[in-house]
Amino acid sequence: MAIETPKRVHSEPVVVNIGPQHPSTHGVFRLKATLDGEIVQDVDMLIGYLHRSMEKLAEERTFTQNIPFTDRIDYLAAMSNNLSYCLAVEKLAGIEVPLRGQWLRVLFAELQRIASHAMANGTFVNDCGAWQTPLMYMFREREKILDLFEMTCGARLTTNYMRIGGVAFDPPLELWPALCSLLDEMPDRLEEYAALTVDNEIVLARSKGVGVVSAEAALNASLSGPLLRGSGVPWDLRKADPYCVYDQLDFDIPVGRDGDCYDRFRVRLEEVRQSVRILNQVVERIPGGPWQAEVPLHLRPAAGEAYARIESPRGELGFYVVSDGGPTPWRFHCRAPSLINLSALKEMTVGRSLADAIVTLGSIDIVVGEIDR
């Protein structure tokens, strides 16, 4: 009996849905990957699973009532979002923030940066395949920072701390010793992280040369934050367009060499070190005085528009607010760094293996709440 053999083996790529429920998509982000064996041929990014219509809802609420919304946009860096929005409204209404308020804003924005980068680096090494250990180590410091937040404003994650014209509360006295002891131990902790991950042979093998973005490509895709700096472009809004009191502070901008996942990881680690440096200066130099300007309860800025941007842990975070003279914003828009940084994912992953794509996605450090809003 003759056995029929196929003339040629027919093969076709497989479409795999990574997400919306997947351990590595950091939320409900869906990556539709076309795979040829293990090699990624194409990725399709599908977003919108966490869409809460923030920008439309904000048009129905007063300027002050919108601050809690900004917490929920990037829930890993609530302080930064508060800050950016408040800056935009202050620009619109022409409100001057008292000096202590500005220093407190810097203090909490930098603490938030450390907390957010700890999370980013922990999940990044997790995506490289470590079984939760780096994440747990980095959570140790993040917890202490969240405790400081709780001391100050009663919330840990969605802080709602900044106000139009300053900050909501002066931190309690017990914050300062806790902050100082945290700052004292941070250099040792950073050494520990570096010793555990930076020269780890497997971390190097998994992230060096993976997900490379050149400086040109990064600028063309209008990336920002650690992604842009990882690609070698020295751009940080704290230096380039200083807000609050960053122009009076002494710190450095770390810039990567090759633009790969490893560089982004190192840039984030170094930024934590620089944030500790900033915080030490803040603790020494913070002036006394009021922390909040006199702002009318029913704020009705004159008709006009304003855009304020800050360097959030994820990149350039901007809020665009338009007023028609009424109590609510006529238009409220957020330039979310996660969304724009994500747009470079396809370039970074196509042609490499699925495992690399996951590591690359981890190195972008997306927050889905910010992508979908």
Next chain:
Amino acid sequence: MSAWLLAAWYDLRDLSGISREITEWVASWGPEWLASAVSGAIGAIGILAVIGPTLMILIWTERKVIARLQVRYGPNRVGPRGLLQPVADAVKLILKEELVPRAADKWLFFLPPVLVFIPALLVWGVLPFGPHMQVADLNVGVLFLLAVSGTNVLAVFIAGWASNNKYALFGAMRVIAMTISYEIAMVLALLTVVFLTGTMSINGIVLWQQQEDLILIVLLPMTALTFLLGATAELNRTPMDIAEAESEIVAGYHTEYSGMRFGLFYAVELANTLVMSAFMATFFLGGWWLWGLDAWVPSWIILLVKTSLVYFVFIWLRGTLPRLRIDQLMTFCWKLLVPAGLLFVAIAAVERTLLLEYAWDRTIALPVMAVINAAVTVAVIGAYARVTGAGAHRAPAGPRMARGRLGGLRAARQLAQAPSGSD
């Protein structure tokens, strides 16, 4: 009184005495086949009685040790120090609904959780717990071990295929590619041991170590390392857990399994880790023998301690290392472990000939050989590291500091061209 105590102690030291007495008693009145059957049944029941509780304790131990590695407490709510946590987990898993995907191949889907359990239990049969404590001292014990533990792949592949899930299929494909490769490295490692000891009986290998008064890891460090890594790959444990890589393919081949079916996969993973640790301890750390201490302490306790040590290494690896990519794993196996394995097979053959045919003085020859083998191991690993570029072990340069240079592409180029010493 003291004589009675000593007798009880003697029984504890060698539990096979009890089995022998029962068997002899059965043989005194019954047919011979019944005695054999009873002897086998006692062994099987004994092993099952040991494995069940051990697994429970292992789940707790692994979770606790990992938790300590991760600066947290681990389970501490259920029972004293969380000791009853595995029981609670098992109850939860049993009570959970066992989903079968609509598109799954129903009958094949049922099989794998059962199939993986069989080799996990069978291999215990050839593990010597003491000089006489072994269910079956096969003269081809090593072959039996490899053959039986290799069938695991089949169950995993069935699981991946029958689930009709792409993650599961990816996991199954990865398992097959990796396990087959690493099995070759493992076979070569065990072949080296067999060449040197001249026996395929696992108890024989322990007896050889006892007779030569040396544990094999000293004589064959590379082989022990290969076996450890091969076992890690076969067990799908970090850094080689690509088959169930959580961050990539969710849970690999058992993505679709829920309830106690998943529980079985999980339990088998631990049972296999335990049995591989035990075999690692047997082949390379002297098994139940420990420089004469086995005359006083029950041999199975010695084996248990050594097994725990190896098991701790597995947990330690899991708590510390990230995962490698599949091509990196394959490179490591085919470019380092397999060639090195072949080299050591040749070395072991030469050493065996020198010891037997030329009757070299063992008290001098064995230490010299140990030193030579260690040197060759270091040389082989060093050469591999040099070739792959991993050898120049220094932390890659960290980020530069912008130091006031800010801007777009031009600043980026300037910064890239700046001598690295100046930043």
